[in-house]
Amino acid sequence: MKPIVPKKNEPIRIGYYICHCGTNIAGMVDVEAVAKYVAALPNVAISRNYKYMCSDPGQELIQQDIREHRLNRIVVEACSPLLHEHTFRKATEAAGLNPFYVQMVNTREHNSWVHTDRTEATRKAMALARAAVQRVPHHKPLEVKKVPVNPNVLIVGGGIGGIHAALTLANAGKIVYLVEKEATIGGHMAKFDKTFPTLDCAMCVLSPKMASVGSHPNIHLWTYSEVARVDGYVGNFQVAVRRKPRYILEDLCTGCQECVAACVFKEPKFADEFNLGLGKRKPVFLPFAQAIPPVVMIDPEVCLNFKRGKNPDGSRTVSDKCKKTCVEACGDRKAIDFKQTEEIKNINVGTIIMATGFQIFDAKRTPFFGYGVYPNVYNALEIERIINASGPTEGEIIMRNGQRPKKVAIVHCVGSRDENTNRWCSRVCCLYSLKLAHLIKEHTDAEVYNFYIDMRTPGKSMEEFYNRIAEEGMHLIRGKVADVYPDPNDGSTGRLVVQAEDTLTNKILKIPVDMVVLSVGLEPHPDAEALRRMFNLSCSSEGWFLERHPKLAPVNTFTDGIFLAGCCQGPKDIPDTVAQAGAAASEAFALIDRGHVEQEPNTAYILADECSGCKSCIPLCPYTAITFDEPRKKAIINEALCKGCGTCVASCPSGSIVQNLFEDEEIFSEIDGVLAPLPA
Amino acid sequence: MTNETKPSSTSGAWTPRIVAFFCNWCTYTAADLAGVSRMKHAANARIIRLMCSGRVDPQFITDALAKGADGVLIGGCHPNDCHYVEGNYKCLRRYQMLKRMIADMGIEPERLRLEWISAAEGEKVKRVINEMTETITRLGPLGIPQKFDEWDREMKHFAEHVAAREAAAGSACAEHGGKPESLEPAHA
Numbered sequence: 001m002k003p004i005v006p007k008k009n010e011p012i013r014i015g016y017y018i019c020h021c022g023t024n025i026a027g028m029v030d031v032e033a034v035a036k037y038v039a040a041l042p043n044v045a046i047s048r049n050y051k052y053m054c055s056d057p058g059q060e061l062i063q064q065d066i067r068e069h070r071l072n073r074i075v076v077e078a079c080s081p082l083l084h085e086h087t088f089r090k091a092t093e094a095a096g097l098n099p100f101y102v103q104m105v106n107t108r109e110h111n112s113w114v115h116t117d118r119t120e121a122t123r124k125a126m127a128l129a130r131a132a133v134q135r136v137p138h139h140k141p142l143e144v145k146k147v148p149v150n151p152n153v154l155i156v157g158g159g160i161g162g163i164h165a166a167l168t169l170a171n172a173g174k175i176v177y178l179v180e181k182e183a184t185i186g187g188h189m190a191k192f193d194k195t196f197p198t199l200d201c202a203m204c205v206l207s208p209k210m211a212s213v214g215s216h217p218n219i220h221l222w223t224y225s226e227v228a229r230v231d232g233y234v235g236n237f238q239v240a241v242r243r244k245p246r247y248i249l250e251d252l253c254t255g256c257q258e259c260v261a262a263c264v265f266k267e268p269k270f271a272d273e274f275n276l277g278l279g280k281r282k283p284v285f286l287p288f289a290q291a292i293p294p295v296v297m298i299d300p301e302v303c304l305n306f307k308r309g310k311n312p313d314g315s316r317t318v319s320d321k322c323k324k325t326c327v328e329a330c331g332d333r334k335a336i337d338f339k340q341t342e343e344i345k346n347i348n349v350g351t352i353i354m355a356t357g358f359q360i361f362d363a364k365r366t367p368f369f370g371y372g373v374y375p376n377v378y379n380a381l382e383i384e385r386i387i388n389a390s391g392p393t394e395g396e397i398i399m400r401n402g403q404r405p406k407k408v409a410i411v412h413c414v415g416s417r418d419e420n421t422n423r424w425c426s427r428v429c430c431l432y433s434l435k436l437a438h439l440i441k442e443h444t445d446a447e448v449y450n451f452y453i454d455m456r457t458p459g460k461s462m463e464e465f466y467n468r469i470a471e472e473g474m475h476l477i478r479g480k481v482a483d484v485y486p487d488p489n490d491g492s493t494g495r496l497v498v499q500a501e502d503t504l505t506n507k508i509l510k511i512p513v514d515m516v517v518l519s520v521g522l523e524p525h526p527d528a529e530a531l532r533r534m535f536n537l538s539c540s541s542e543g544w545f546l547e548r549h550p551k552l553a554p555v556n557t558f559t560d561g562i563f564l565a566g567c568c569q570g571p572k573d574i575p576d577t578v579a580q581a582g583a584a585a586s587e588a589f590a591l592i593d594r595g596h597v598e599q600e601p602n603t604a605y606i607l608a609d610e611c612s613g614c615k616s617c618i619p620l621c622p623y624t625a626i627t628f629d630e631p632r633k634k635a636i637i638n639e640a641l642c643k644g645c646g647t648c649v650a651s652c653p654s655g656s657i658v659q660n661l662f663e664d665e666e667i668f669s670e671i672d673g674v675l676a677p678l679p680a
Numbered sequence: 681m682t683n684e685t686k687p688s689s690t691s692g693a694w695t696p697r698i699v700a701f702f703c704n705w706c707t708y709t710a711a712d713l714a715g716v717s718r719m720k721h722a723a724n725a726r727i728i729r730l731m732c733s734g735r736v737d738p739q740f741i742t743d744a745l746a747k748g749a750d751g752v753l754i755g756g757c758h759p760n761d762c763h764y765v766e767g768n769y770k771c772l773r774r775y776q777m778l779k780r781m782i783a784d785m786g787i788e789p790e791r792l793r794l795e796w797i798s799a800a801e802g803e804k805v806k807r808v809i810n811e812m813t814e815t816i817t818r819l820g821p822l823g824i825p826q827k828f829d830e831w832d833r834e835m836k837h838f839a840e841h842v843a844a845r846e847a848a849a850g851s852a853c854a855e856h857g858g859k860p861e862s863l864e865p866a867h868a
Contacts, residue, residue: 080712109715120723622765645764646735674726675747
């Protein structure tokens, strides 16, 4: 279509369209009256009302009018521009008119949907229409900026979500940087024993994927690393990654663990993080058997080769107190390096996927359950490790007092659905509680009591799973546990009484048990706050990363080019996490495949003739897009760096900075329009 | 204030006109969310969309008040959450200074309000618009355009008065050099 080139001093001819949106707008706003009012305004050539402007016939109406009536401005009064501005710009462009000659008026989300008085809503619609009709003559024929997209991808977080996204993109031929904070990938799933509803072993399902990541030629796996800094924008992010020292040269270590065997500590002595402190490890250790990368690490806090404490610059002093039997055992491989320091790696990527996961609720915040006080109270993750055959008790359910439990209570909703701690439902706890009940019964034949508020088992095959578990003879008691205290009859053995009201029989129960398992809820990761500032993401009020739209864009964020996968966006189970990771990967891939991004041309520029050289604007720009040209004594804006916030525009005392799409004249004419007197 | 009891223009009674400058990323999105959630509120606000609250030029606010707005509402992202890093802080600085200025001009400071509203706070948009409508209904119309008309009429009247005195004194005024002897004080 031959582009329509605006002639100089050509009279403005506005096409105005108000949408009924079915009855969404027309039910509250008298659209015909508004169209009639607008028809009489200056510069308006066409004024129509139509049922669905965003539909094909609606868009064709605009295009036809542009051609037949030589329109050179378009105003569409309908839903939010955040929804359809793009639609009407594209339609206008297809008819040969510059797409930035379009102005939308939000009369649905901001008017018909939120007001109850027809007269007021109609008058508001008129005022808003007038504002747009007065604004649009000032619009300029702008060009969209095209920015190339770097094909590399950064994935932050190496749990099942990050792993799945990484493999999907790497298999498609893209270079992926997978940055994981812990020394190995695997996330929380690596700690689970069996997964619901199929009861297949978590590690059996996970470790092939982990191994694929470890050996994939397209994946740069950086474990024990964190993102330090993020700059740039969609298509062109510059990221600095801090690789923390594990005092082992990753490329040289074969994972043979002879250093661990040779360590001067003959017996493991220090709390094992992977087993949540229930087991022990040595200063040099492999995080867990299936760790990827299969590389040991040294804990400088307890290894005798390091002086206690850090130097001011964060490095550690090597002390030479130890015989270094580990180095000797490593021999020719020479993989141990006590002098290793942290390294900053700088990378360029086009898209980023956040898959940073969650943390479990700290049950010490609900002290009446006795976690941390009574030795036989555990949280669900600790039980996963105890039940697991490669855990600290090799799969035998042995409590801290050395005994095996004959009666076990599982307390649902610890830190969930609770006004005092977290209000949300953590989605997975009822299901994993049933799973744990089954596994505990299987391992010990104990009596298991589940105390729940509601039994929530959504998802495919989950209701069937619940029925199966219920038929195995669990005691399912509908009542929130109020208190856990030592059994007055039997306190010395560590026996506890669980007190709850059975709301179905209206009786208070006091059930003596040997072991209490707290089904802790999911919470945002403690790093989420710091991470989101670095990546410029929004969070919901609870702390989960905010999706762009809960239904239509659940993996996008408000920052273009950054996507979400897994529990960092909200609690969910493994099937949903993997599905979301696939979705995030495909969103990233769509950008990469297209090759470029179109940037809204709302940047600012300086009218050099009017700039007085006062330098007021220069320190205001957070992107340092404004510099001062000393010889000419004028400020200059670098268009490539300008993000279009307009802060400098508002500050200029001589009014010599102009922001495209949001010029002063345009805003002033909108203000004038909304306040103009309306017909009585 | 419930949404059913707002003053109705159908009865012809005055109802406040509030101009709202909302930032695209947080506040405008929150207003959209309020719409999607059908949260009914007062119809007195007219929203103008900007990319950032930092774009709000104090002249926009004074212009809005001069053109007949009874109140101005600015909406931005919460501190530390600005999509453009710091624009909301700059808005805050300008707002603080402007508030003092308009107080000096005799305009009640409650007519200008700055709120931090995040994209998930549709409920807050409803509450703030309702509260502000109620406050300004209580304060009454600001009516600066009408005041401009009044002042113009006063000045015209005064100019005529001066001209008349000059004409009267003009015939006997050669020694005075054309200056009138006394002037009526200008109306406050």
